[in-house]
Amino acid sequence: MKKILNLMLVGSMLFCIYSCEQPEEESPALEEVSSEIYDKLDRLGFNTVDYPVIKYNGQLIVENDIVINLSELDDLSNASQLPTAEQYSTNNLVTATPRTISVYVNSSFSQNYFDGTDEAIARYNAENLTLTFQRVSSSSQADIVINPSPWYYGLFGILGSAGFPTASGNPYDEILMTRSYYDGVTNIDGLATTIAHEMGHCIGFRHTDYMDRSFSCGGSPDDEGAGSTGANHIPGTPTGPEAGSWMLACGSVNLDRPFTSSDKTALDYLY
Ligand SMILES: [Zn+2]
Numbered sequence: 001m002k003k004i005l006n007l008m009l010v011g012s013m014l015f016c017i018y019s020c021e022q023p024e025e026e027s028p029a030l031e032e033v034s035s036e037i038y039d040k041l042d043r044l045g046f047n048t049v050d051y052p053v054i055k056y057n058g059q060l061i062v063e064n065d066i067v068i069n070l071s072e073l074d075d076l077s078n079a080s081q082l083p084t085a086e087q088y089s090t091n092n093l094v095t096a097t098p099r100t101i102s103v104y105v106n107s108s109f110s111q112n113y114f115d116g117t118d119e120a121i122a123r124y125n126a127e128n129l130t131l132t133f134q135r136v137s138s139s140s141q142a143d144i145v146i147n148p149s150p151w152y153y154g155l156f157g158i159l160g161s162a163g164f165p166t167a168s169g170n171p172y173d174e175i176l177m178t179r180s181y182y183d184g185v186t187n188i189d190g191l192a193t194t195i196a197h198e199m200g201h202c203i204g205f206r207h208t209d210y211m212d213r214s215f216s217c218g219g220s221p222d223d224e225g226a227g228s229t230g231a232n233h234i235p236g237t238p239t240g241p242e243a244g245s246w247m248l249a250c251g252s253v254n255l256d257r258p259f260t261s262s263d264k265t266a267l268d269y270l271y
Helices: 002-021 035-043 070-078 111-125 188-202 261-270
Strands: 054-056 059-062 066-069 099-105 131-136 144-148 174-177
Touching (some): 035 070, 111 131, 174 188
Parallel strands (some): 099 131
Antiparallel strands (some): 054 059
16 A cells, blocks of 8 residues: 555646646546455456556546446456467457457547557458457447657556456457557557557457566566456466567567467457
């Protein structure tokens, strides 16, 4: 808790600096996370120790990039199983396959994001899955819309975010990308990796190193725990963290992580 309070303090200081520079920005008003919510997230197997849980505008952001609507938290908590790693999936997967998932990139983004999305889509489609991704030019037809993230993502070091599939078998419908990191990116493969990572969450992948985020994030070892939302191990893939997986919890702006052989096994197994 002390760590969280310190972080909130740093956050408010940074906000002060930021707001002075950009006075027209909307005030963030991050909200306090109750112990009841922490308990539910812990039971779902999310790491709430190494990364603060951010609560804002009816949503939680956990493990630095996974968005959970407060209204869905109880549904997740009531699920009989939870997701697992890289090879770990959520209980809710995209159904009605074979299926084409359309992806729309907000037109306010620069060309980098269109190129990065096309590269991410190409990586998935090269695996001949029962899910085929396609970039579309209208948001009204899109299954997944890629939008700019709110400014405070940059404060917390969040490169992008997404959520898990719905109980009715649809992919999570929004990816948020942090422009302060990627507008000037020099390595499109790094941007493609982050977009592919967020797409992975949208179709039900949890973090490969969910059992120990120190593997990719550094710091002290910590077990994210399977809890009960379902960290279901995918047969034929390592039970421990795998170097280079696209679903490792932590990455960096320019770091390219194309699918490893185990990533491909996991994708092929689920889809
Ligand atoms: Zn992630």
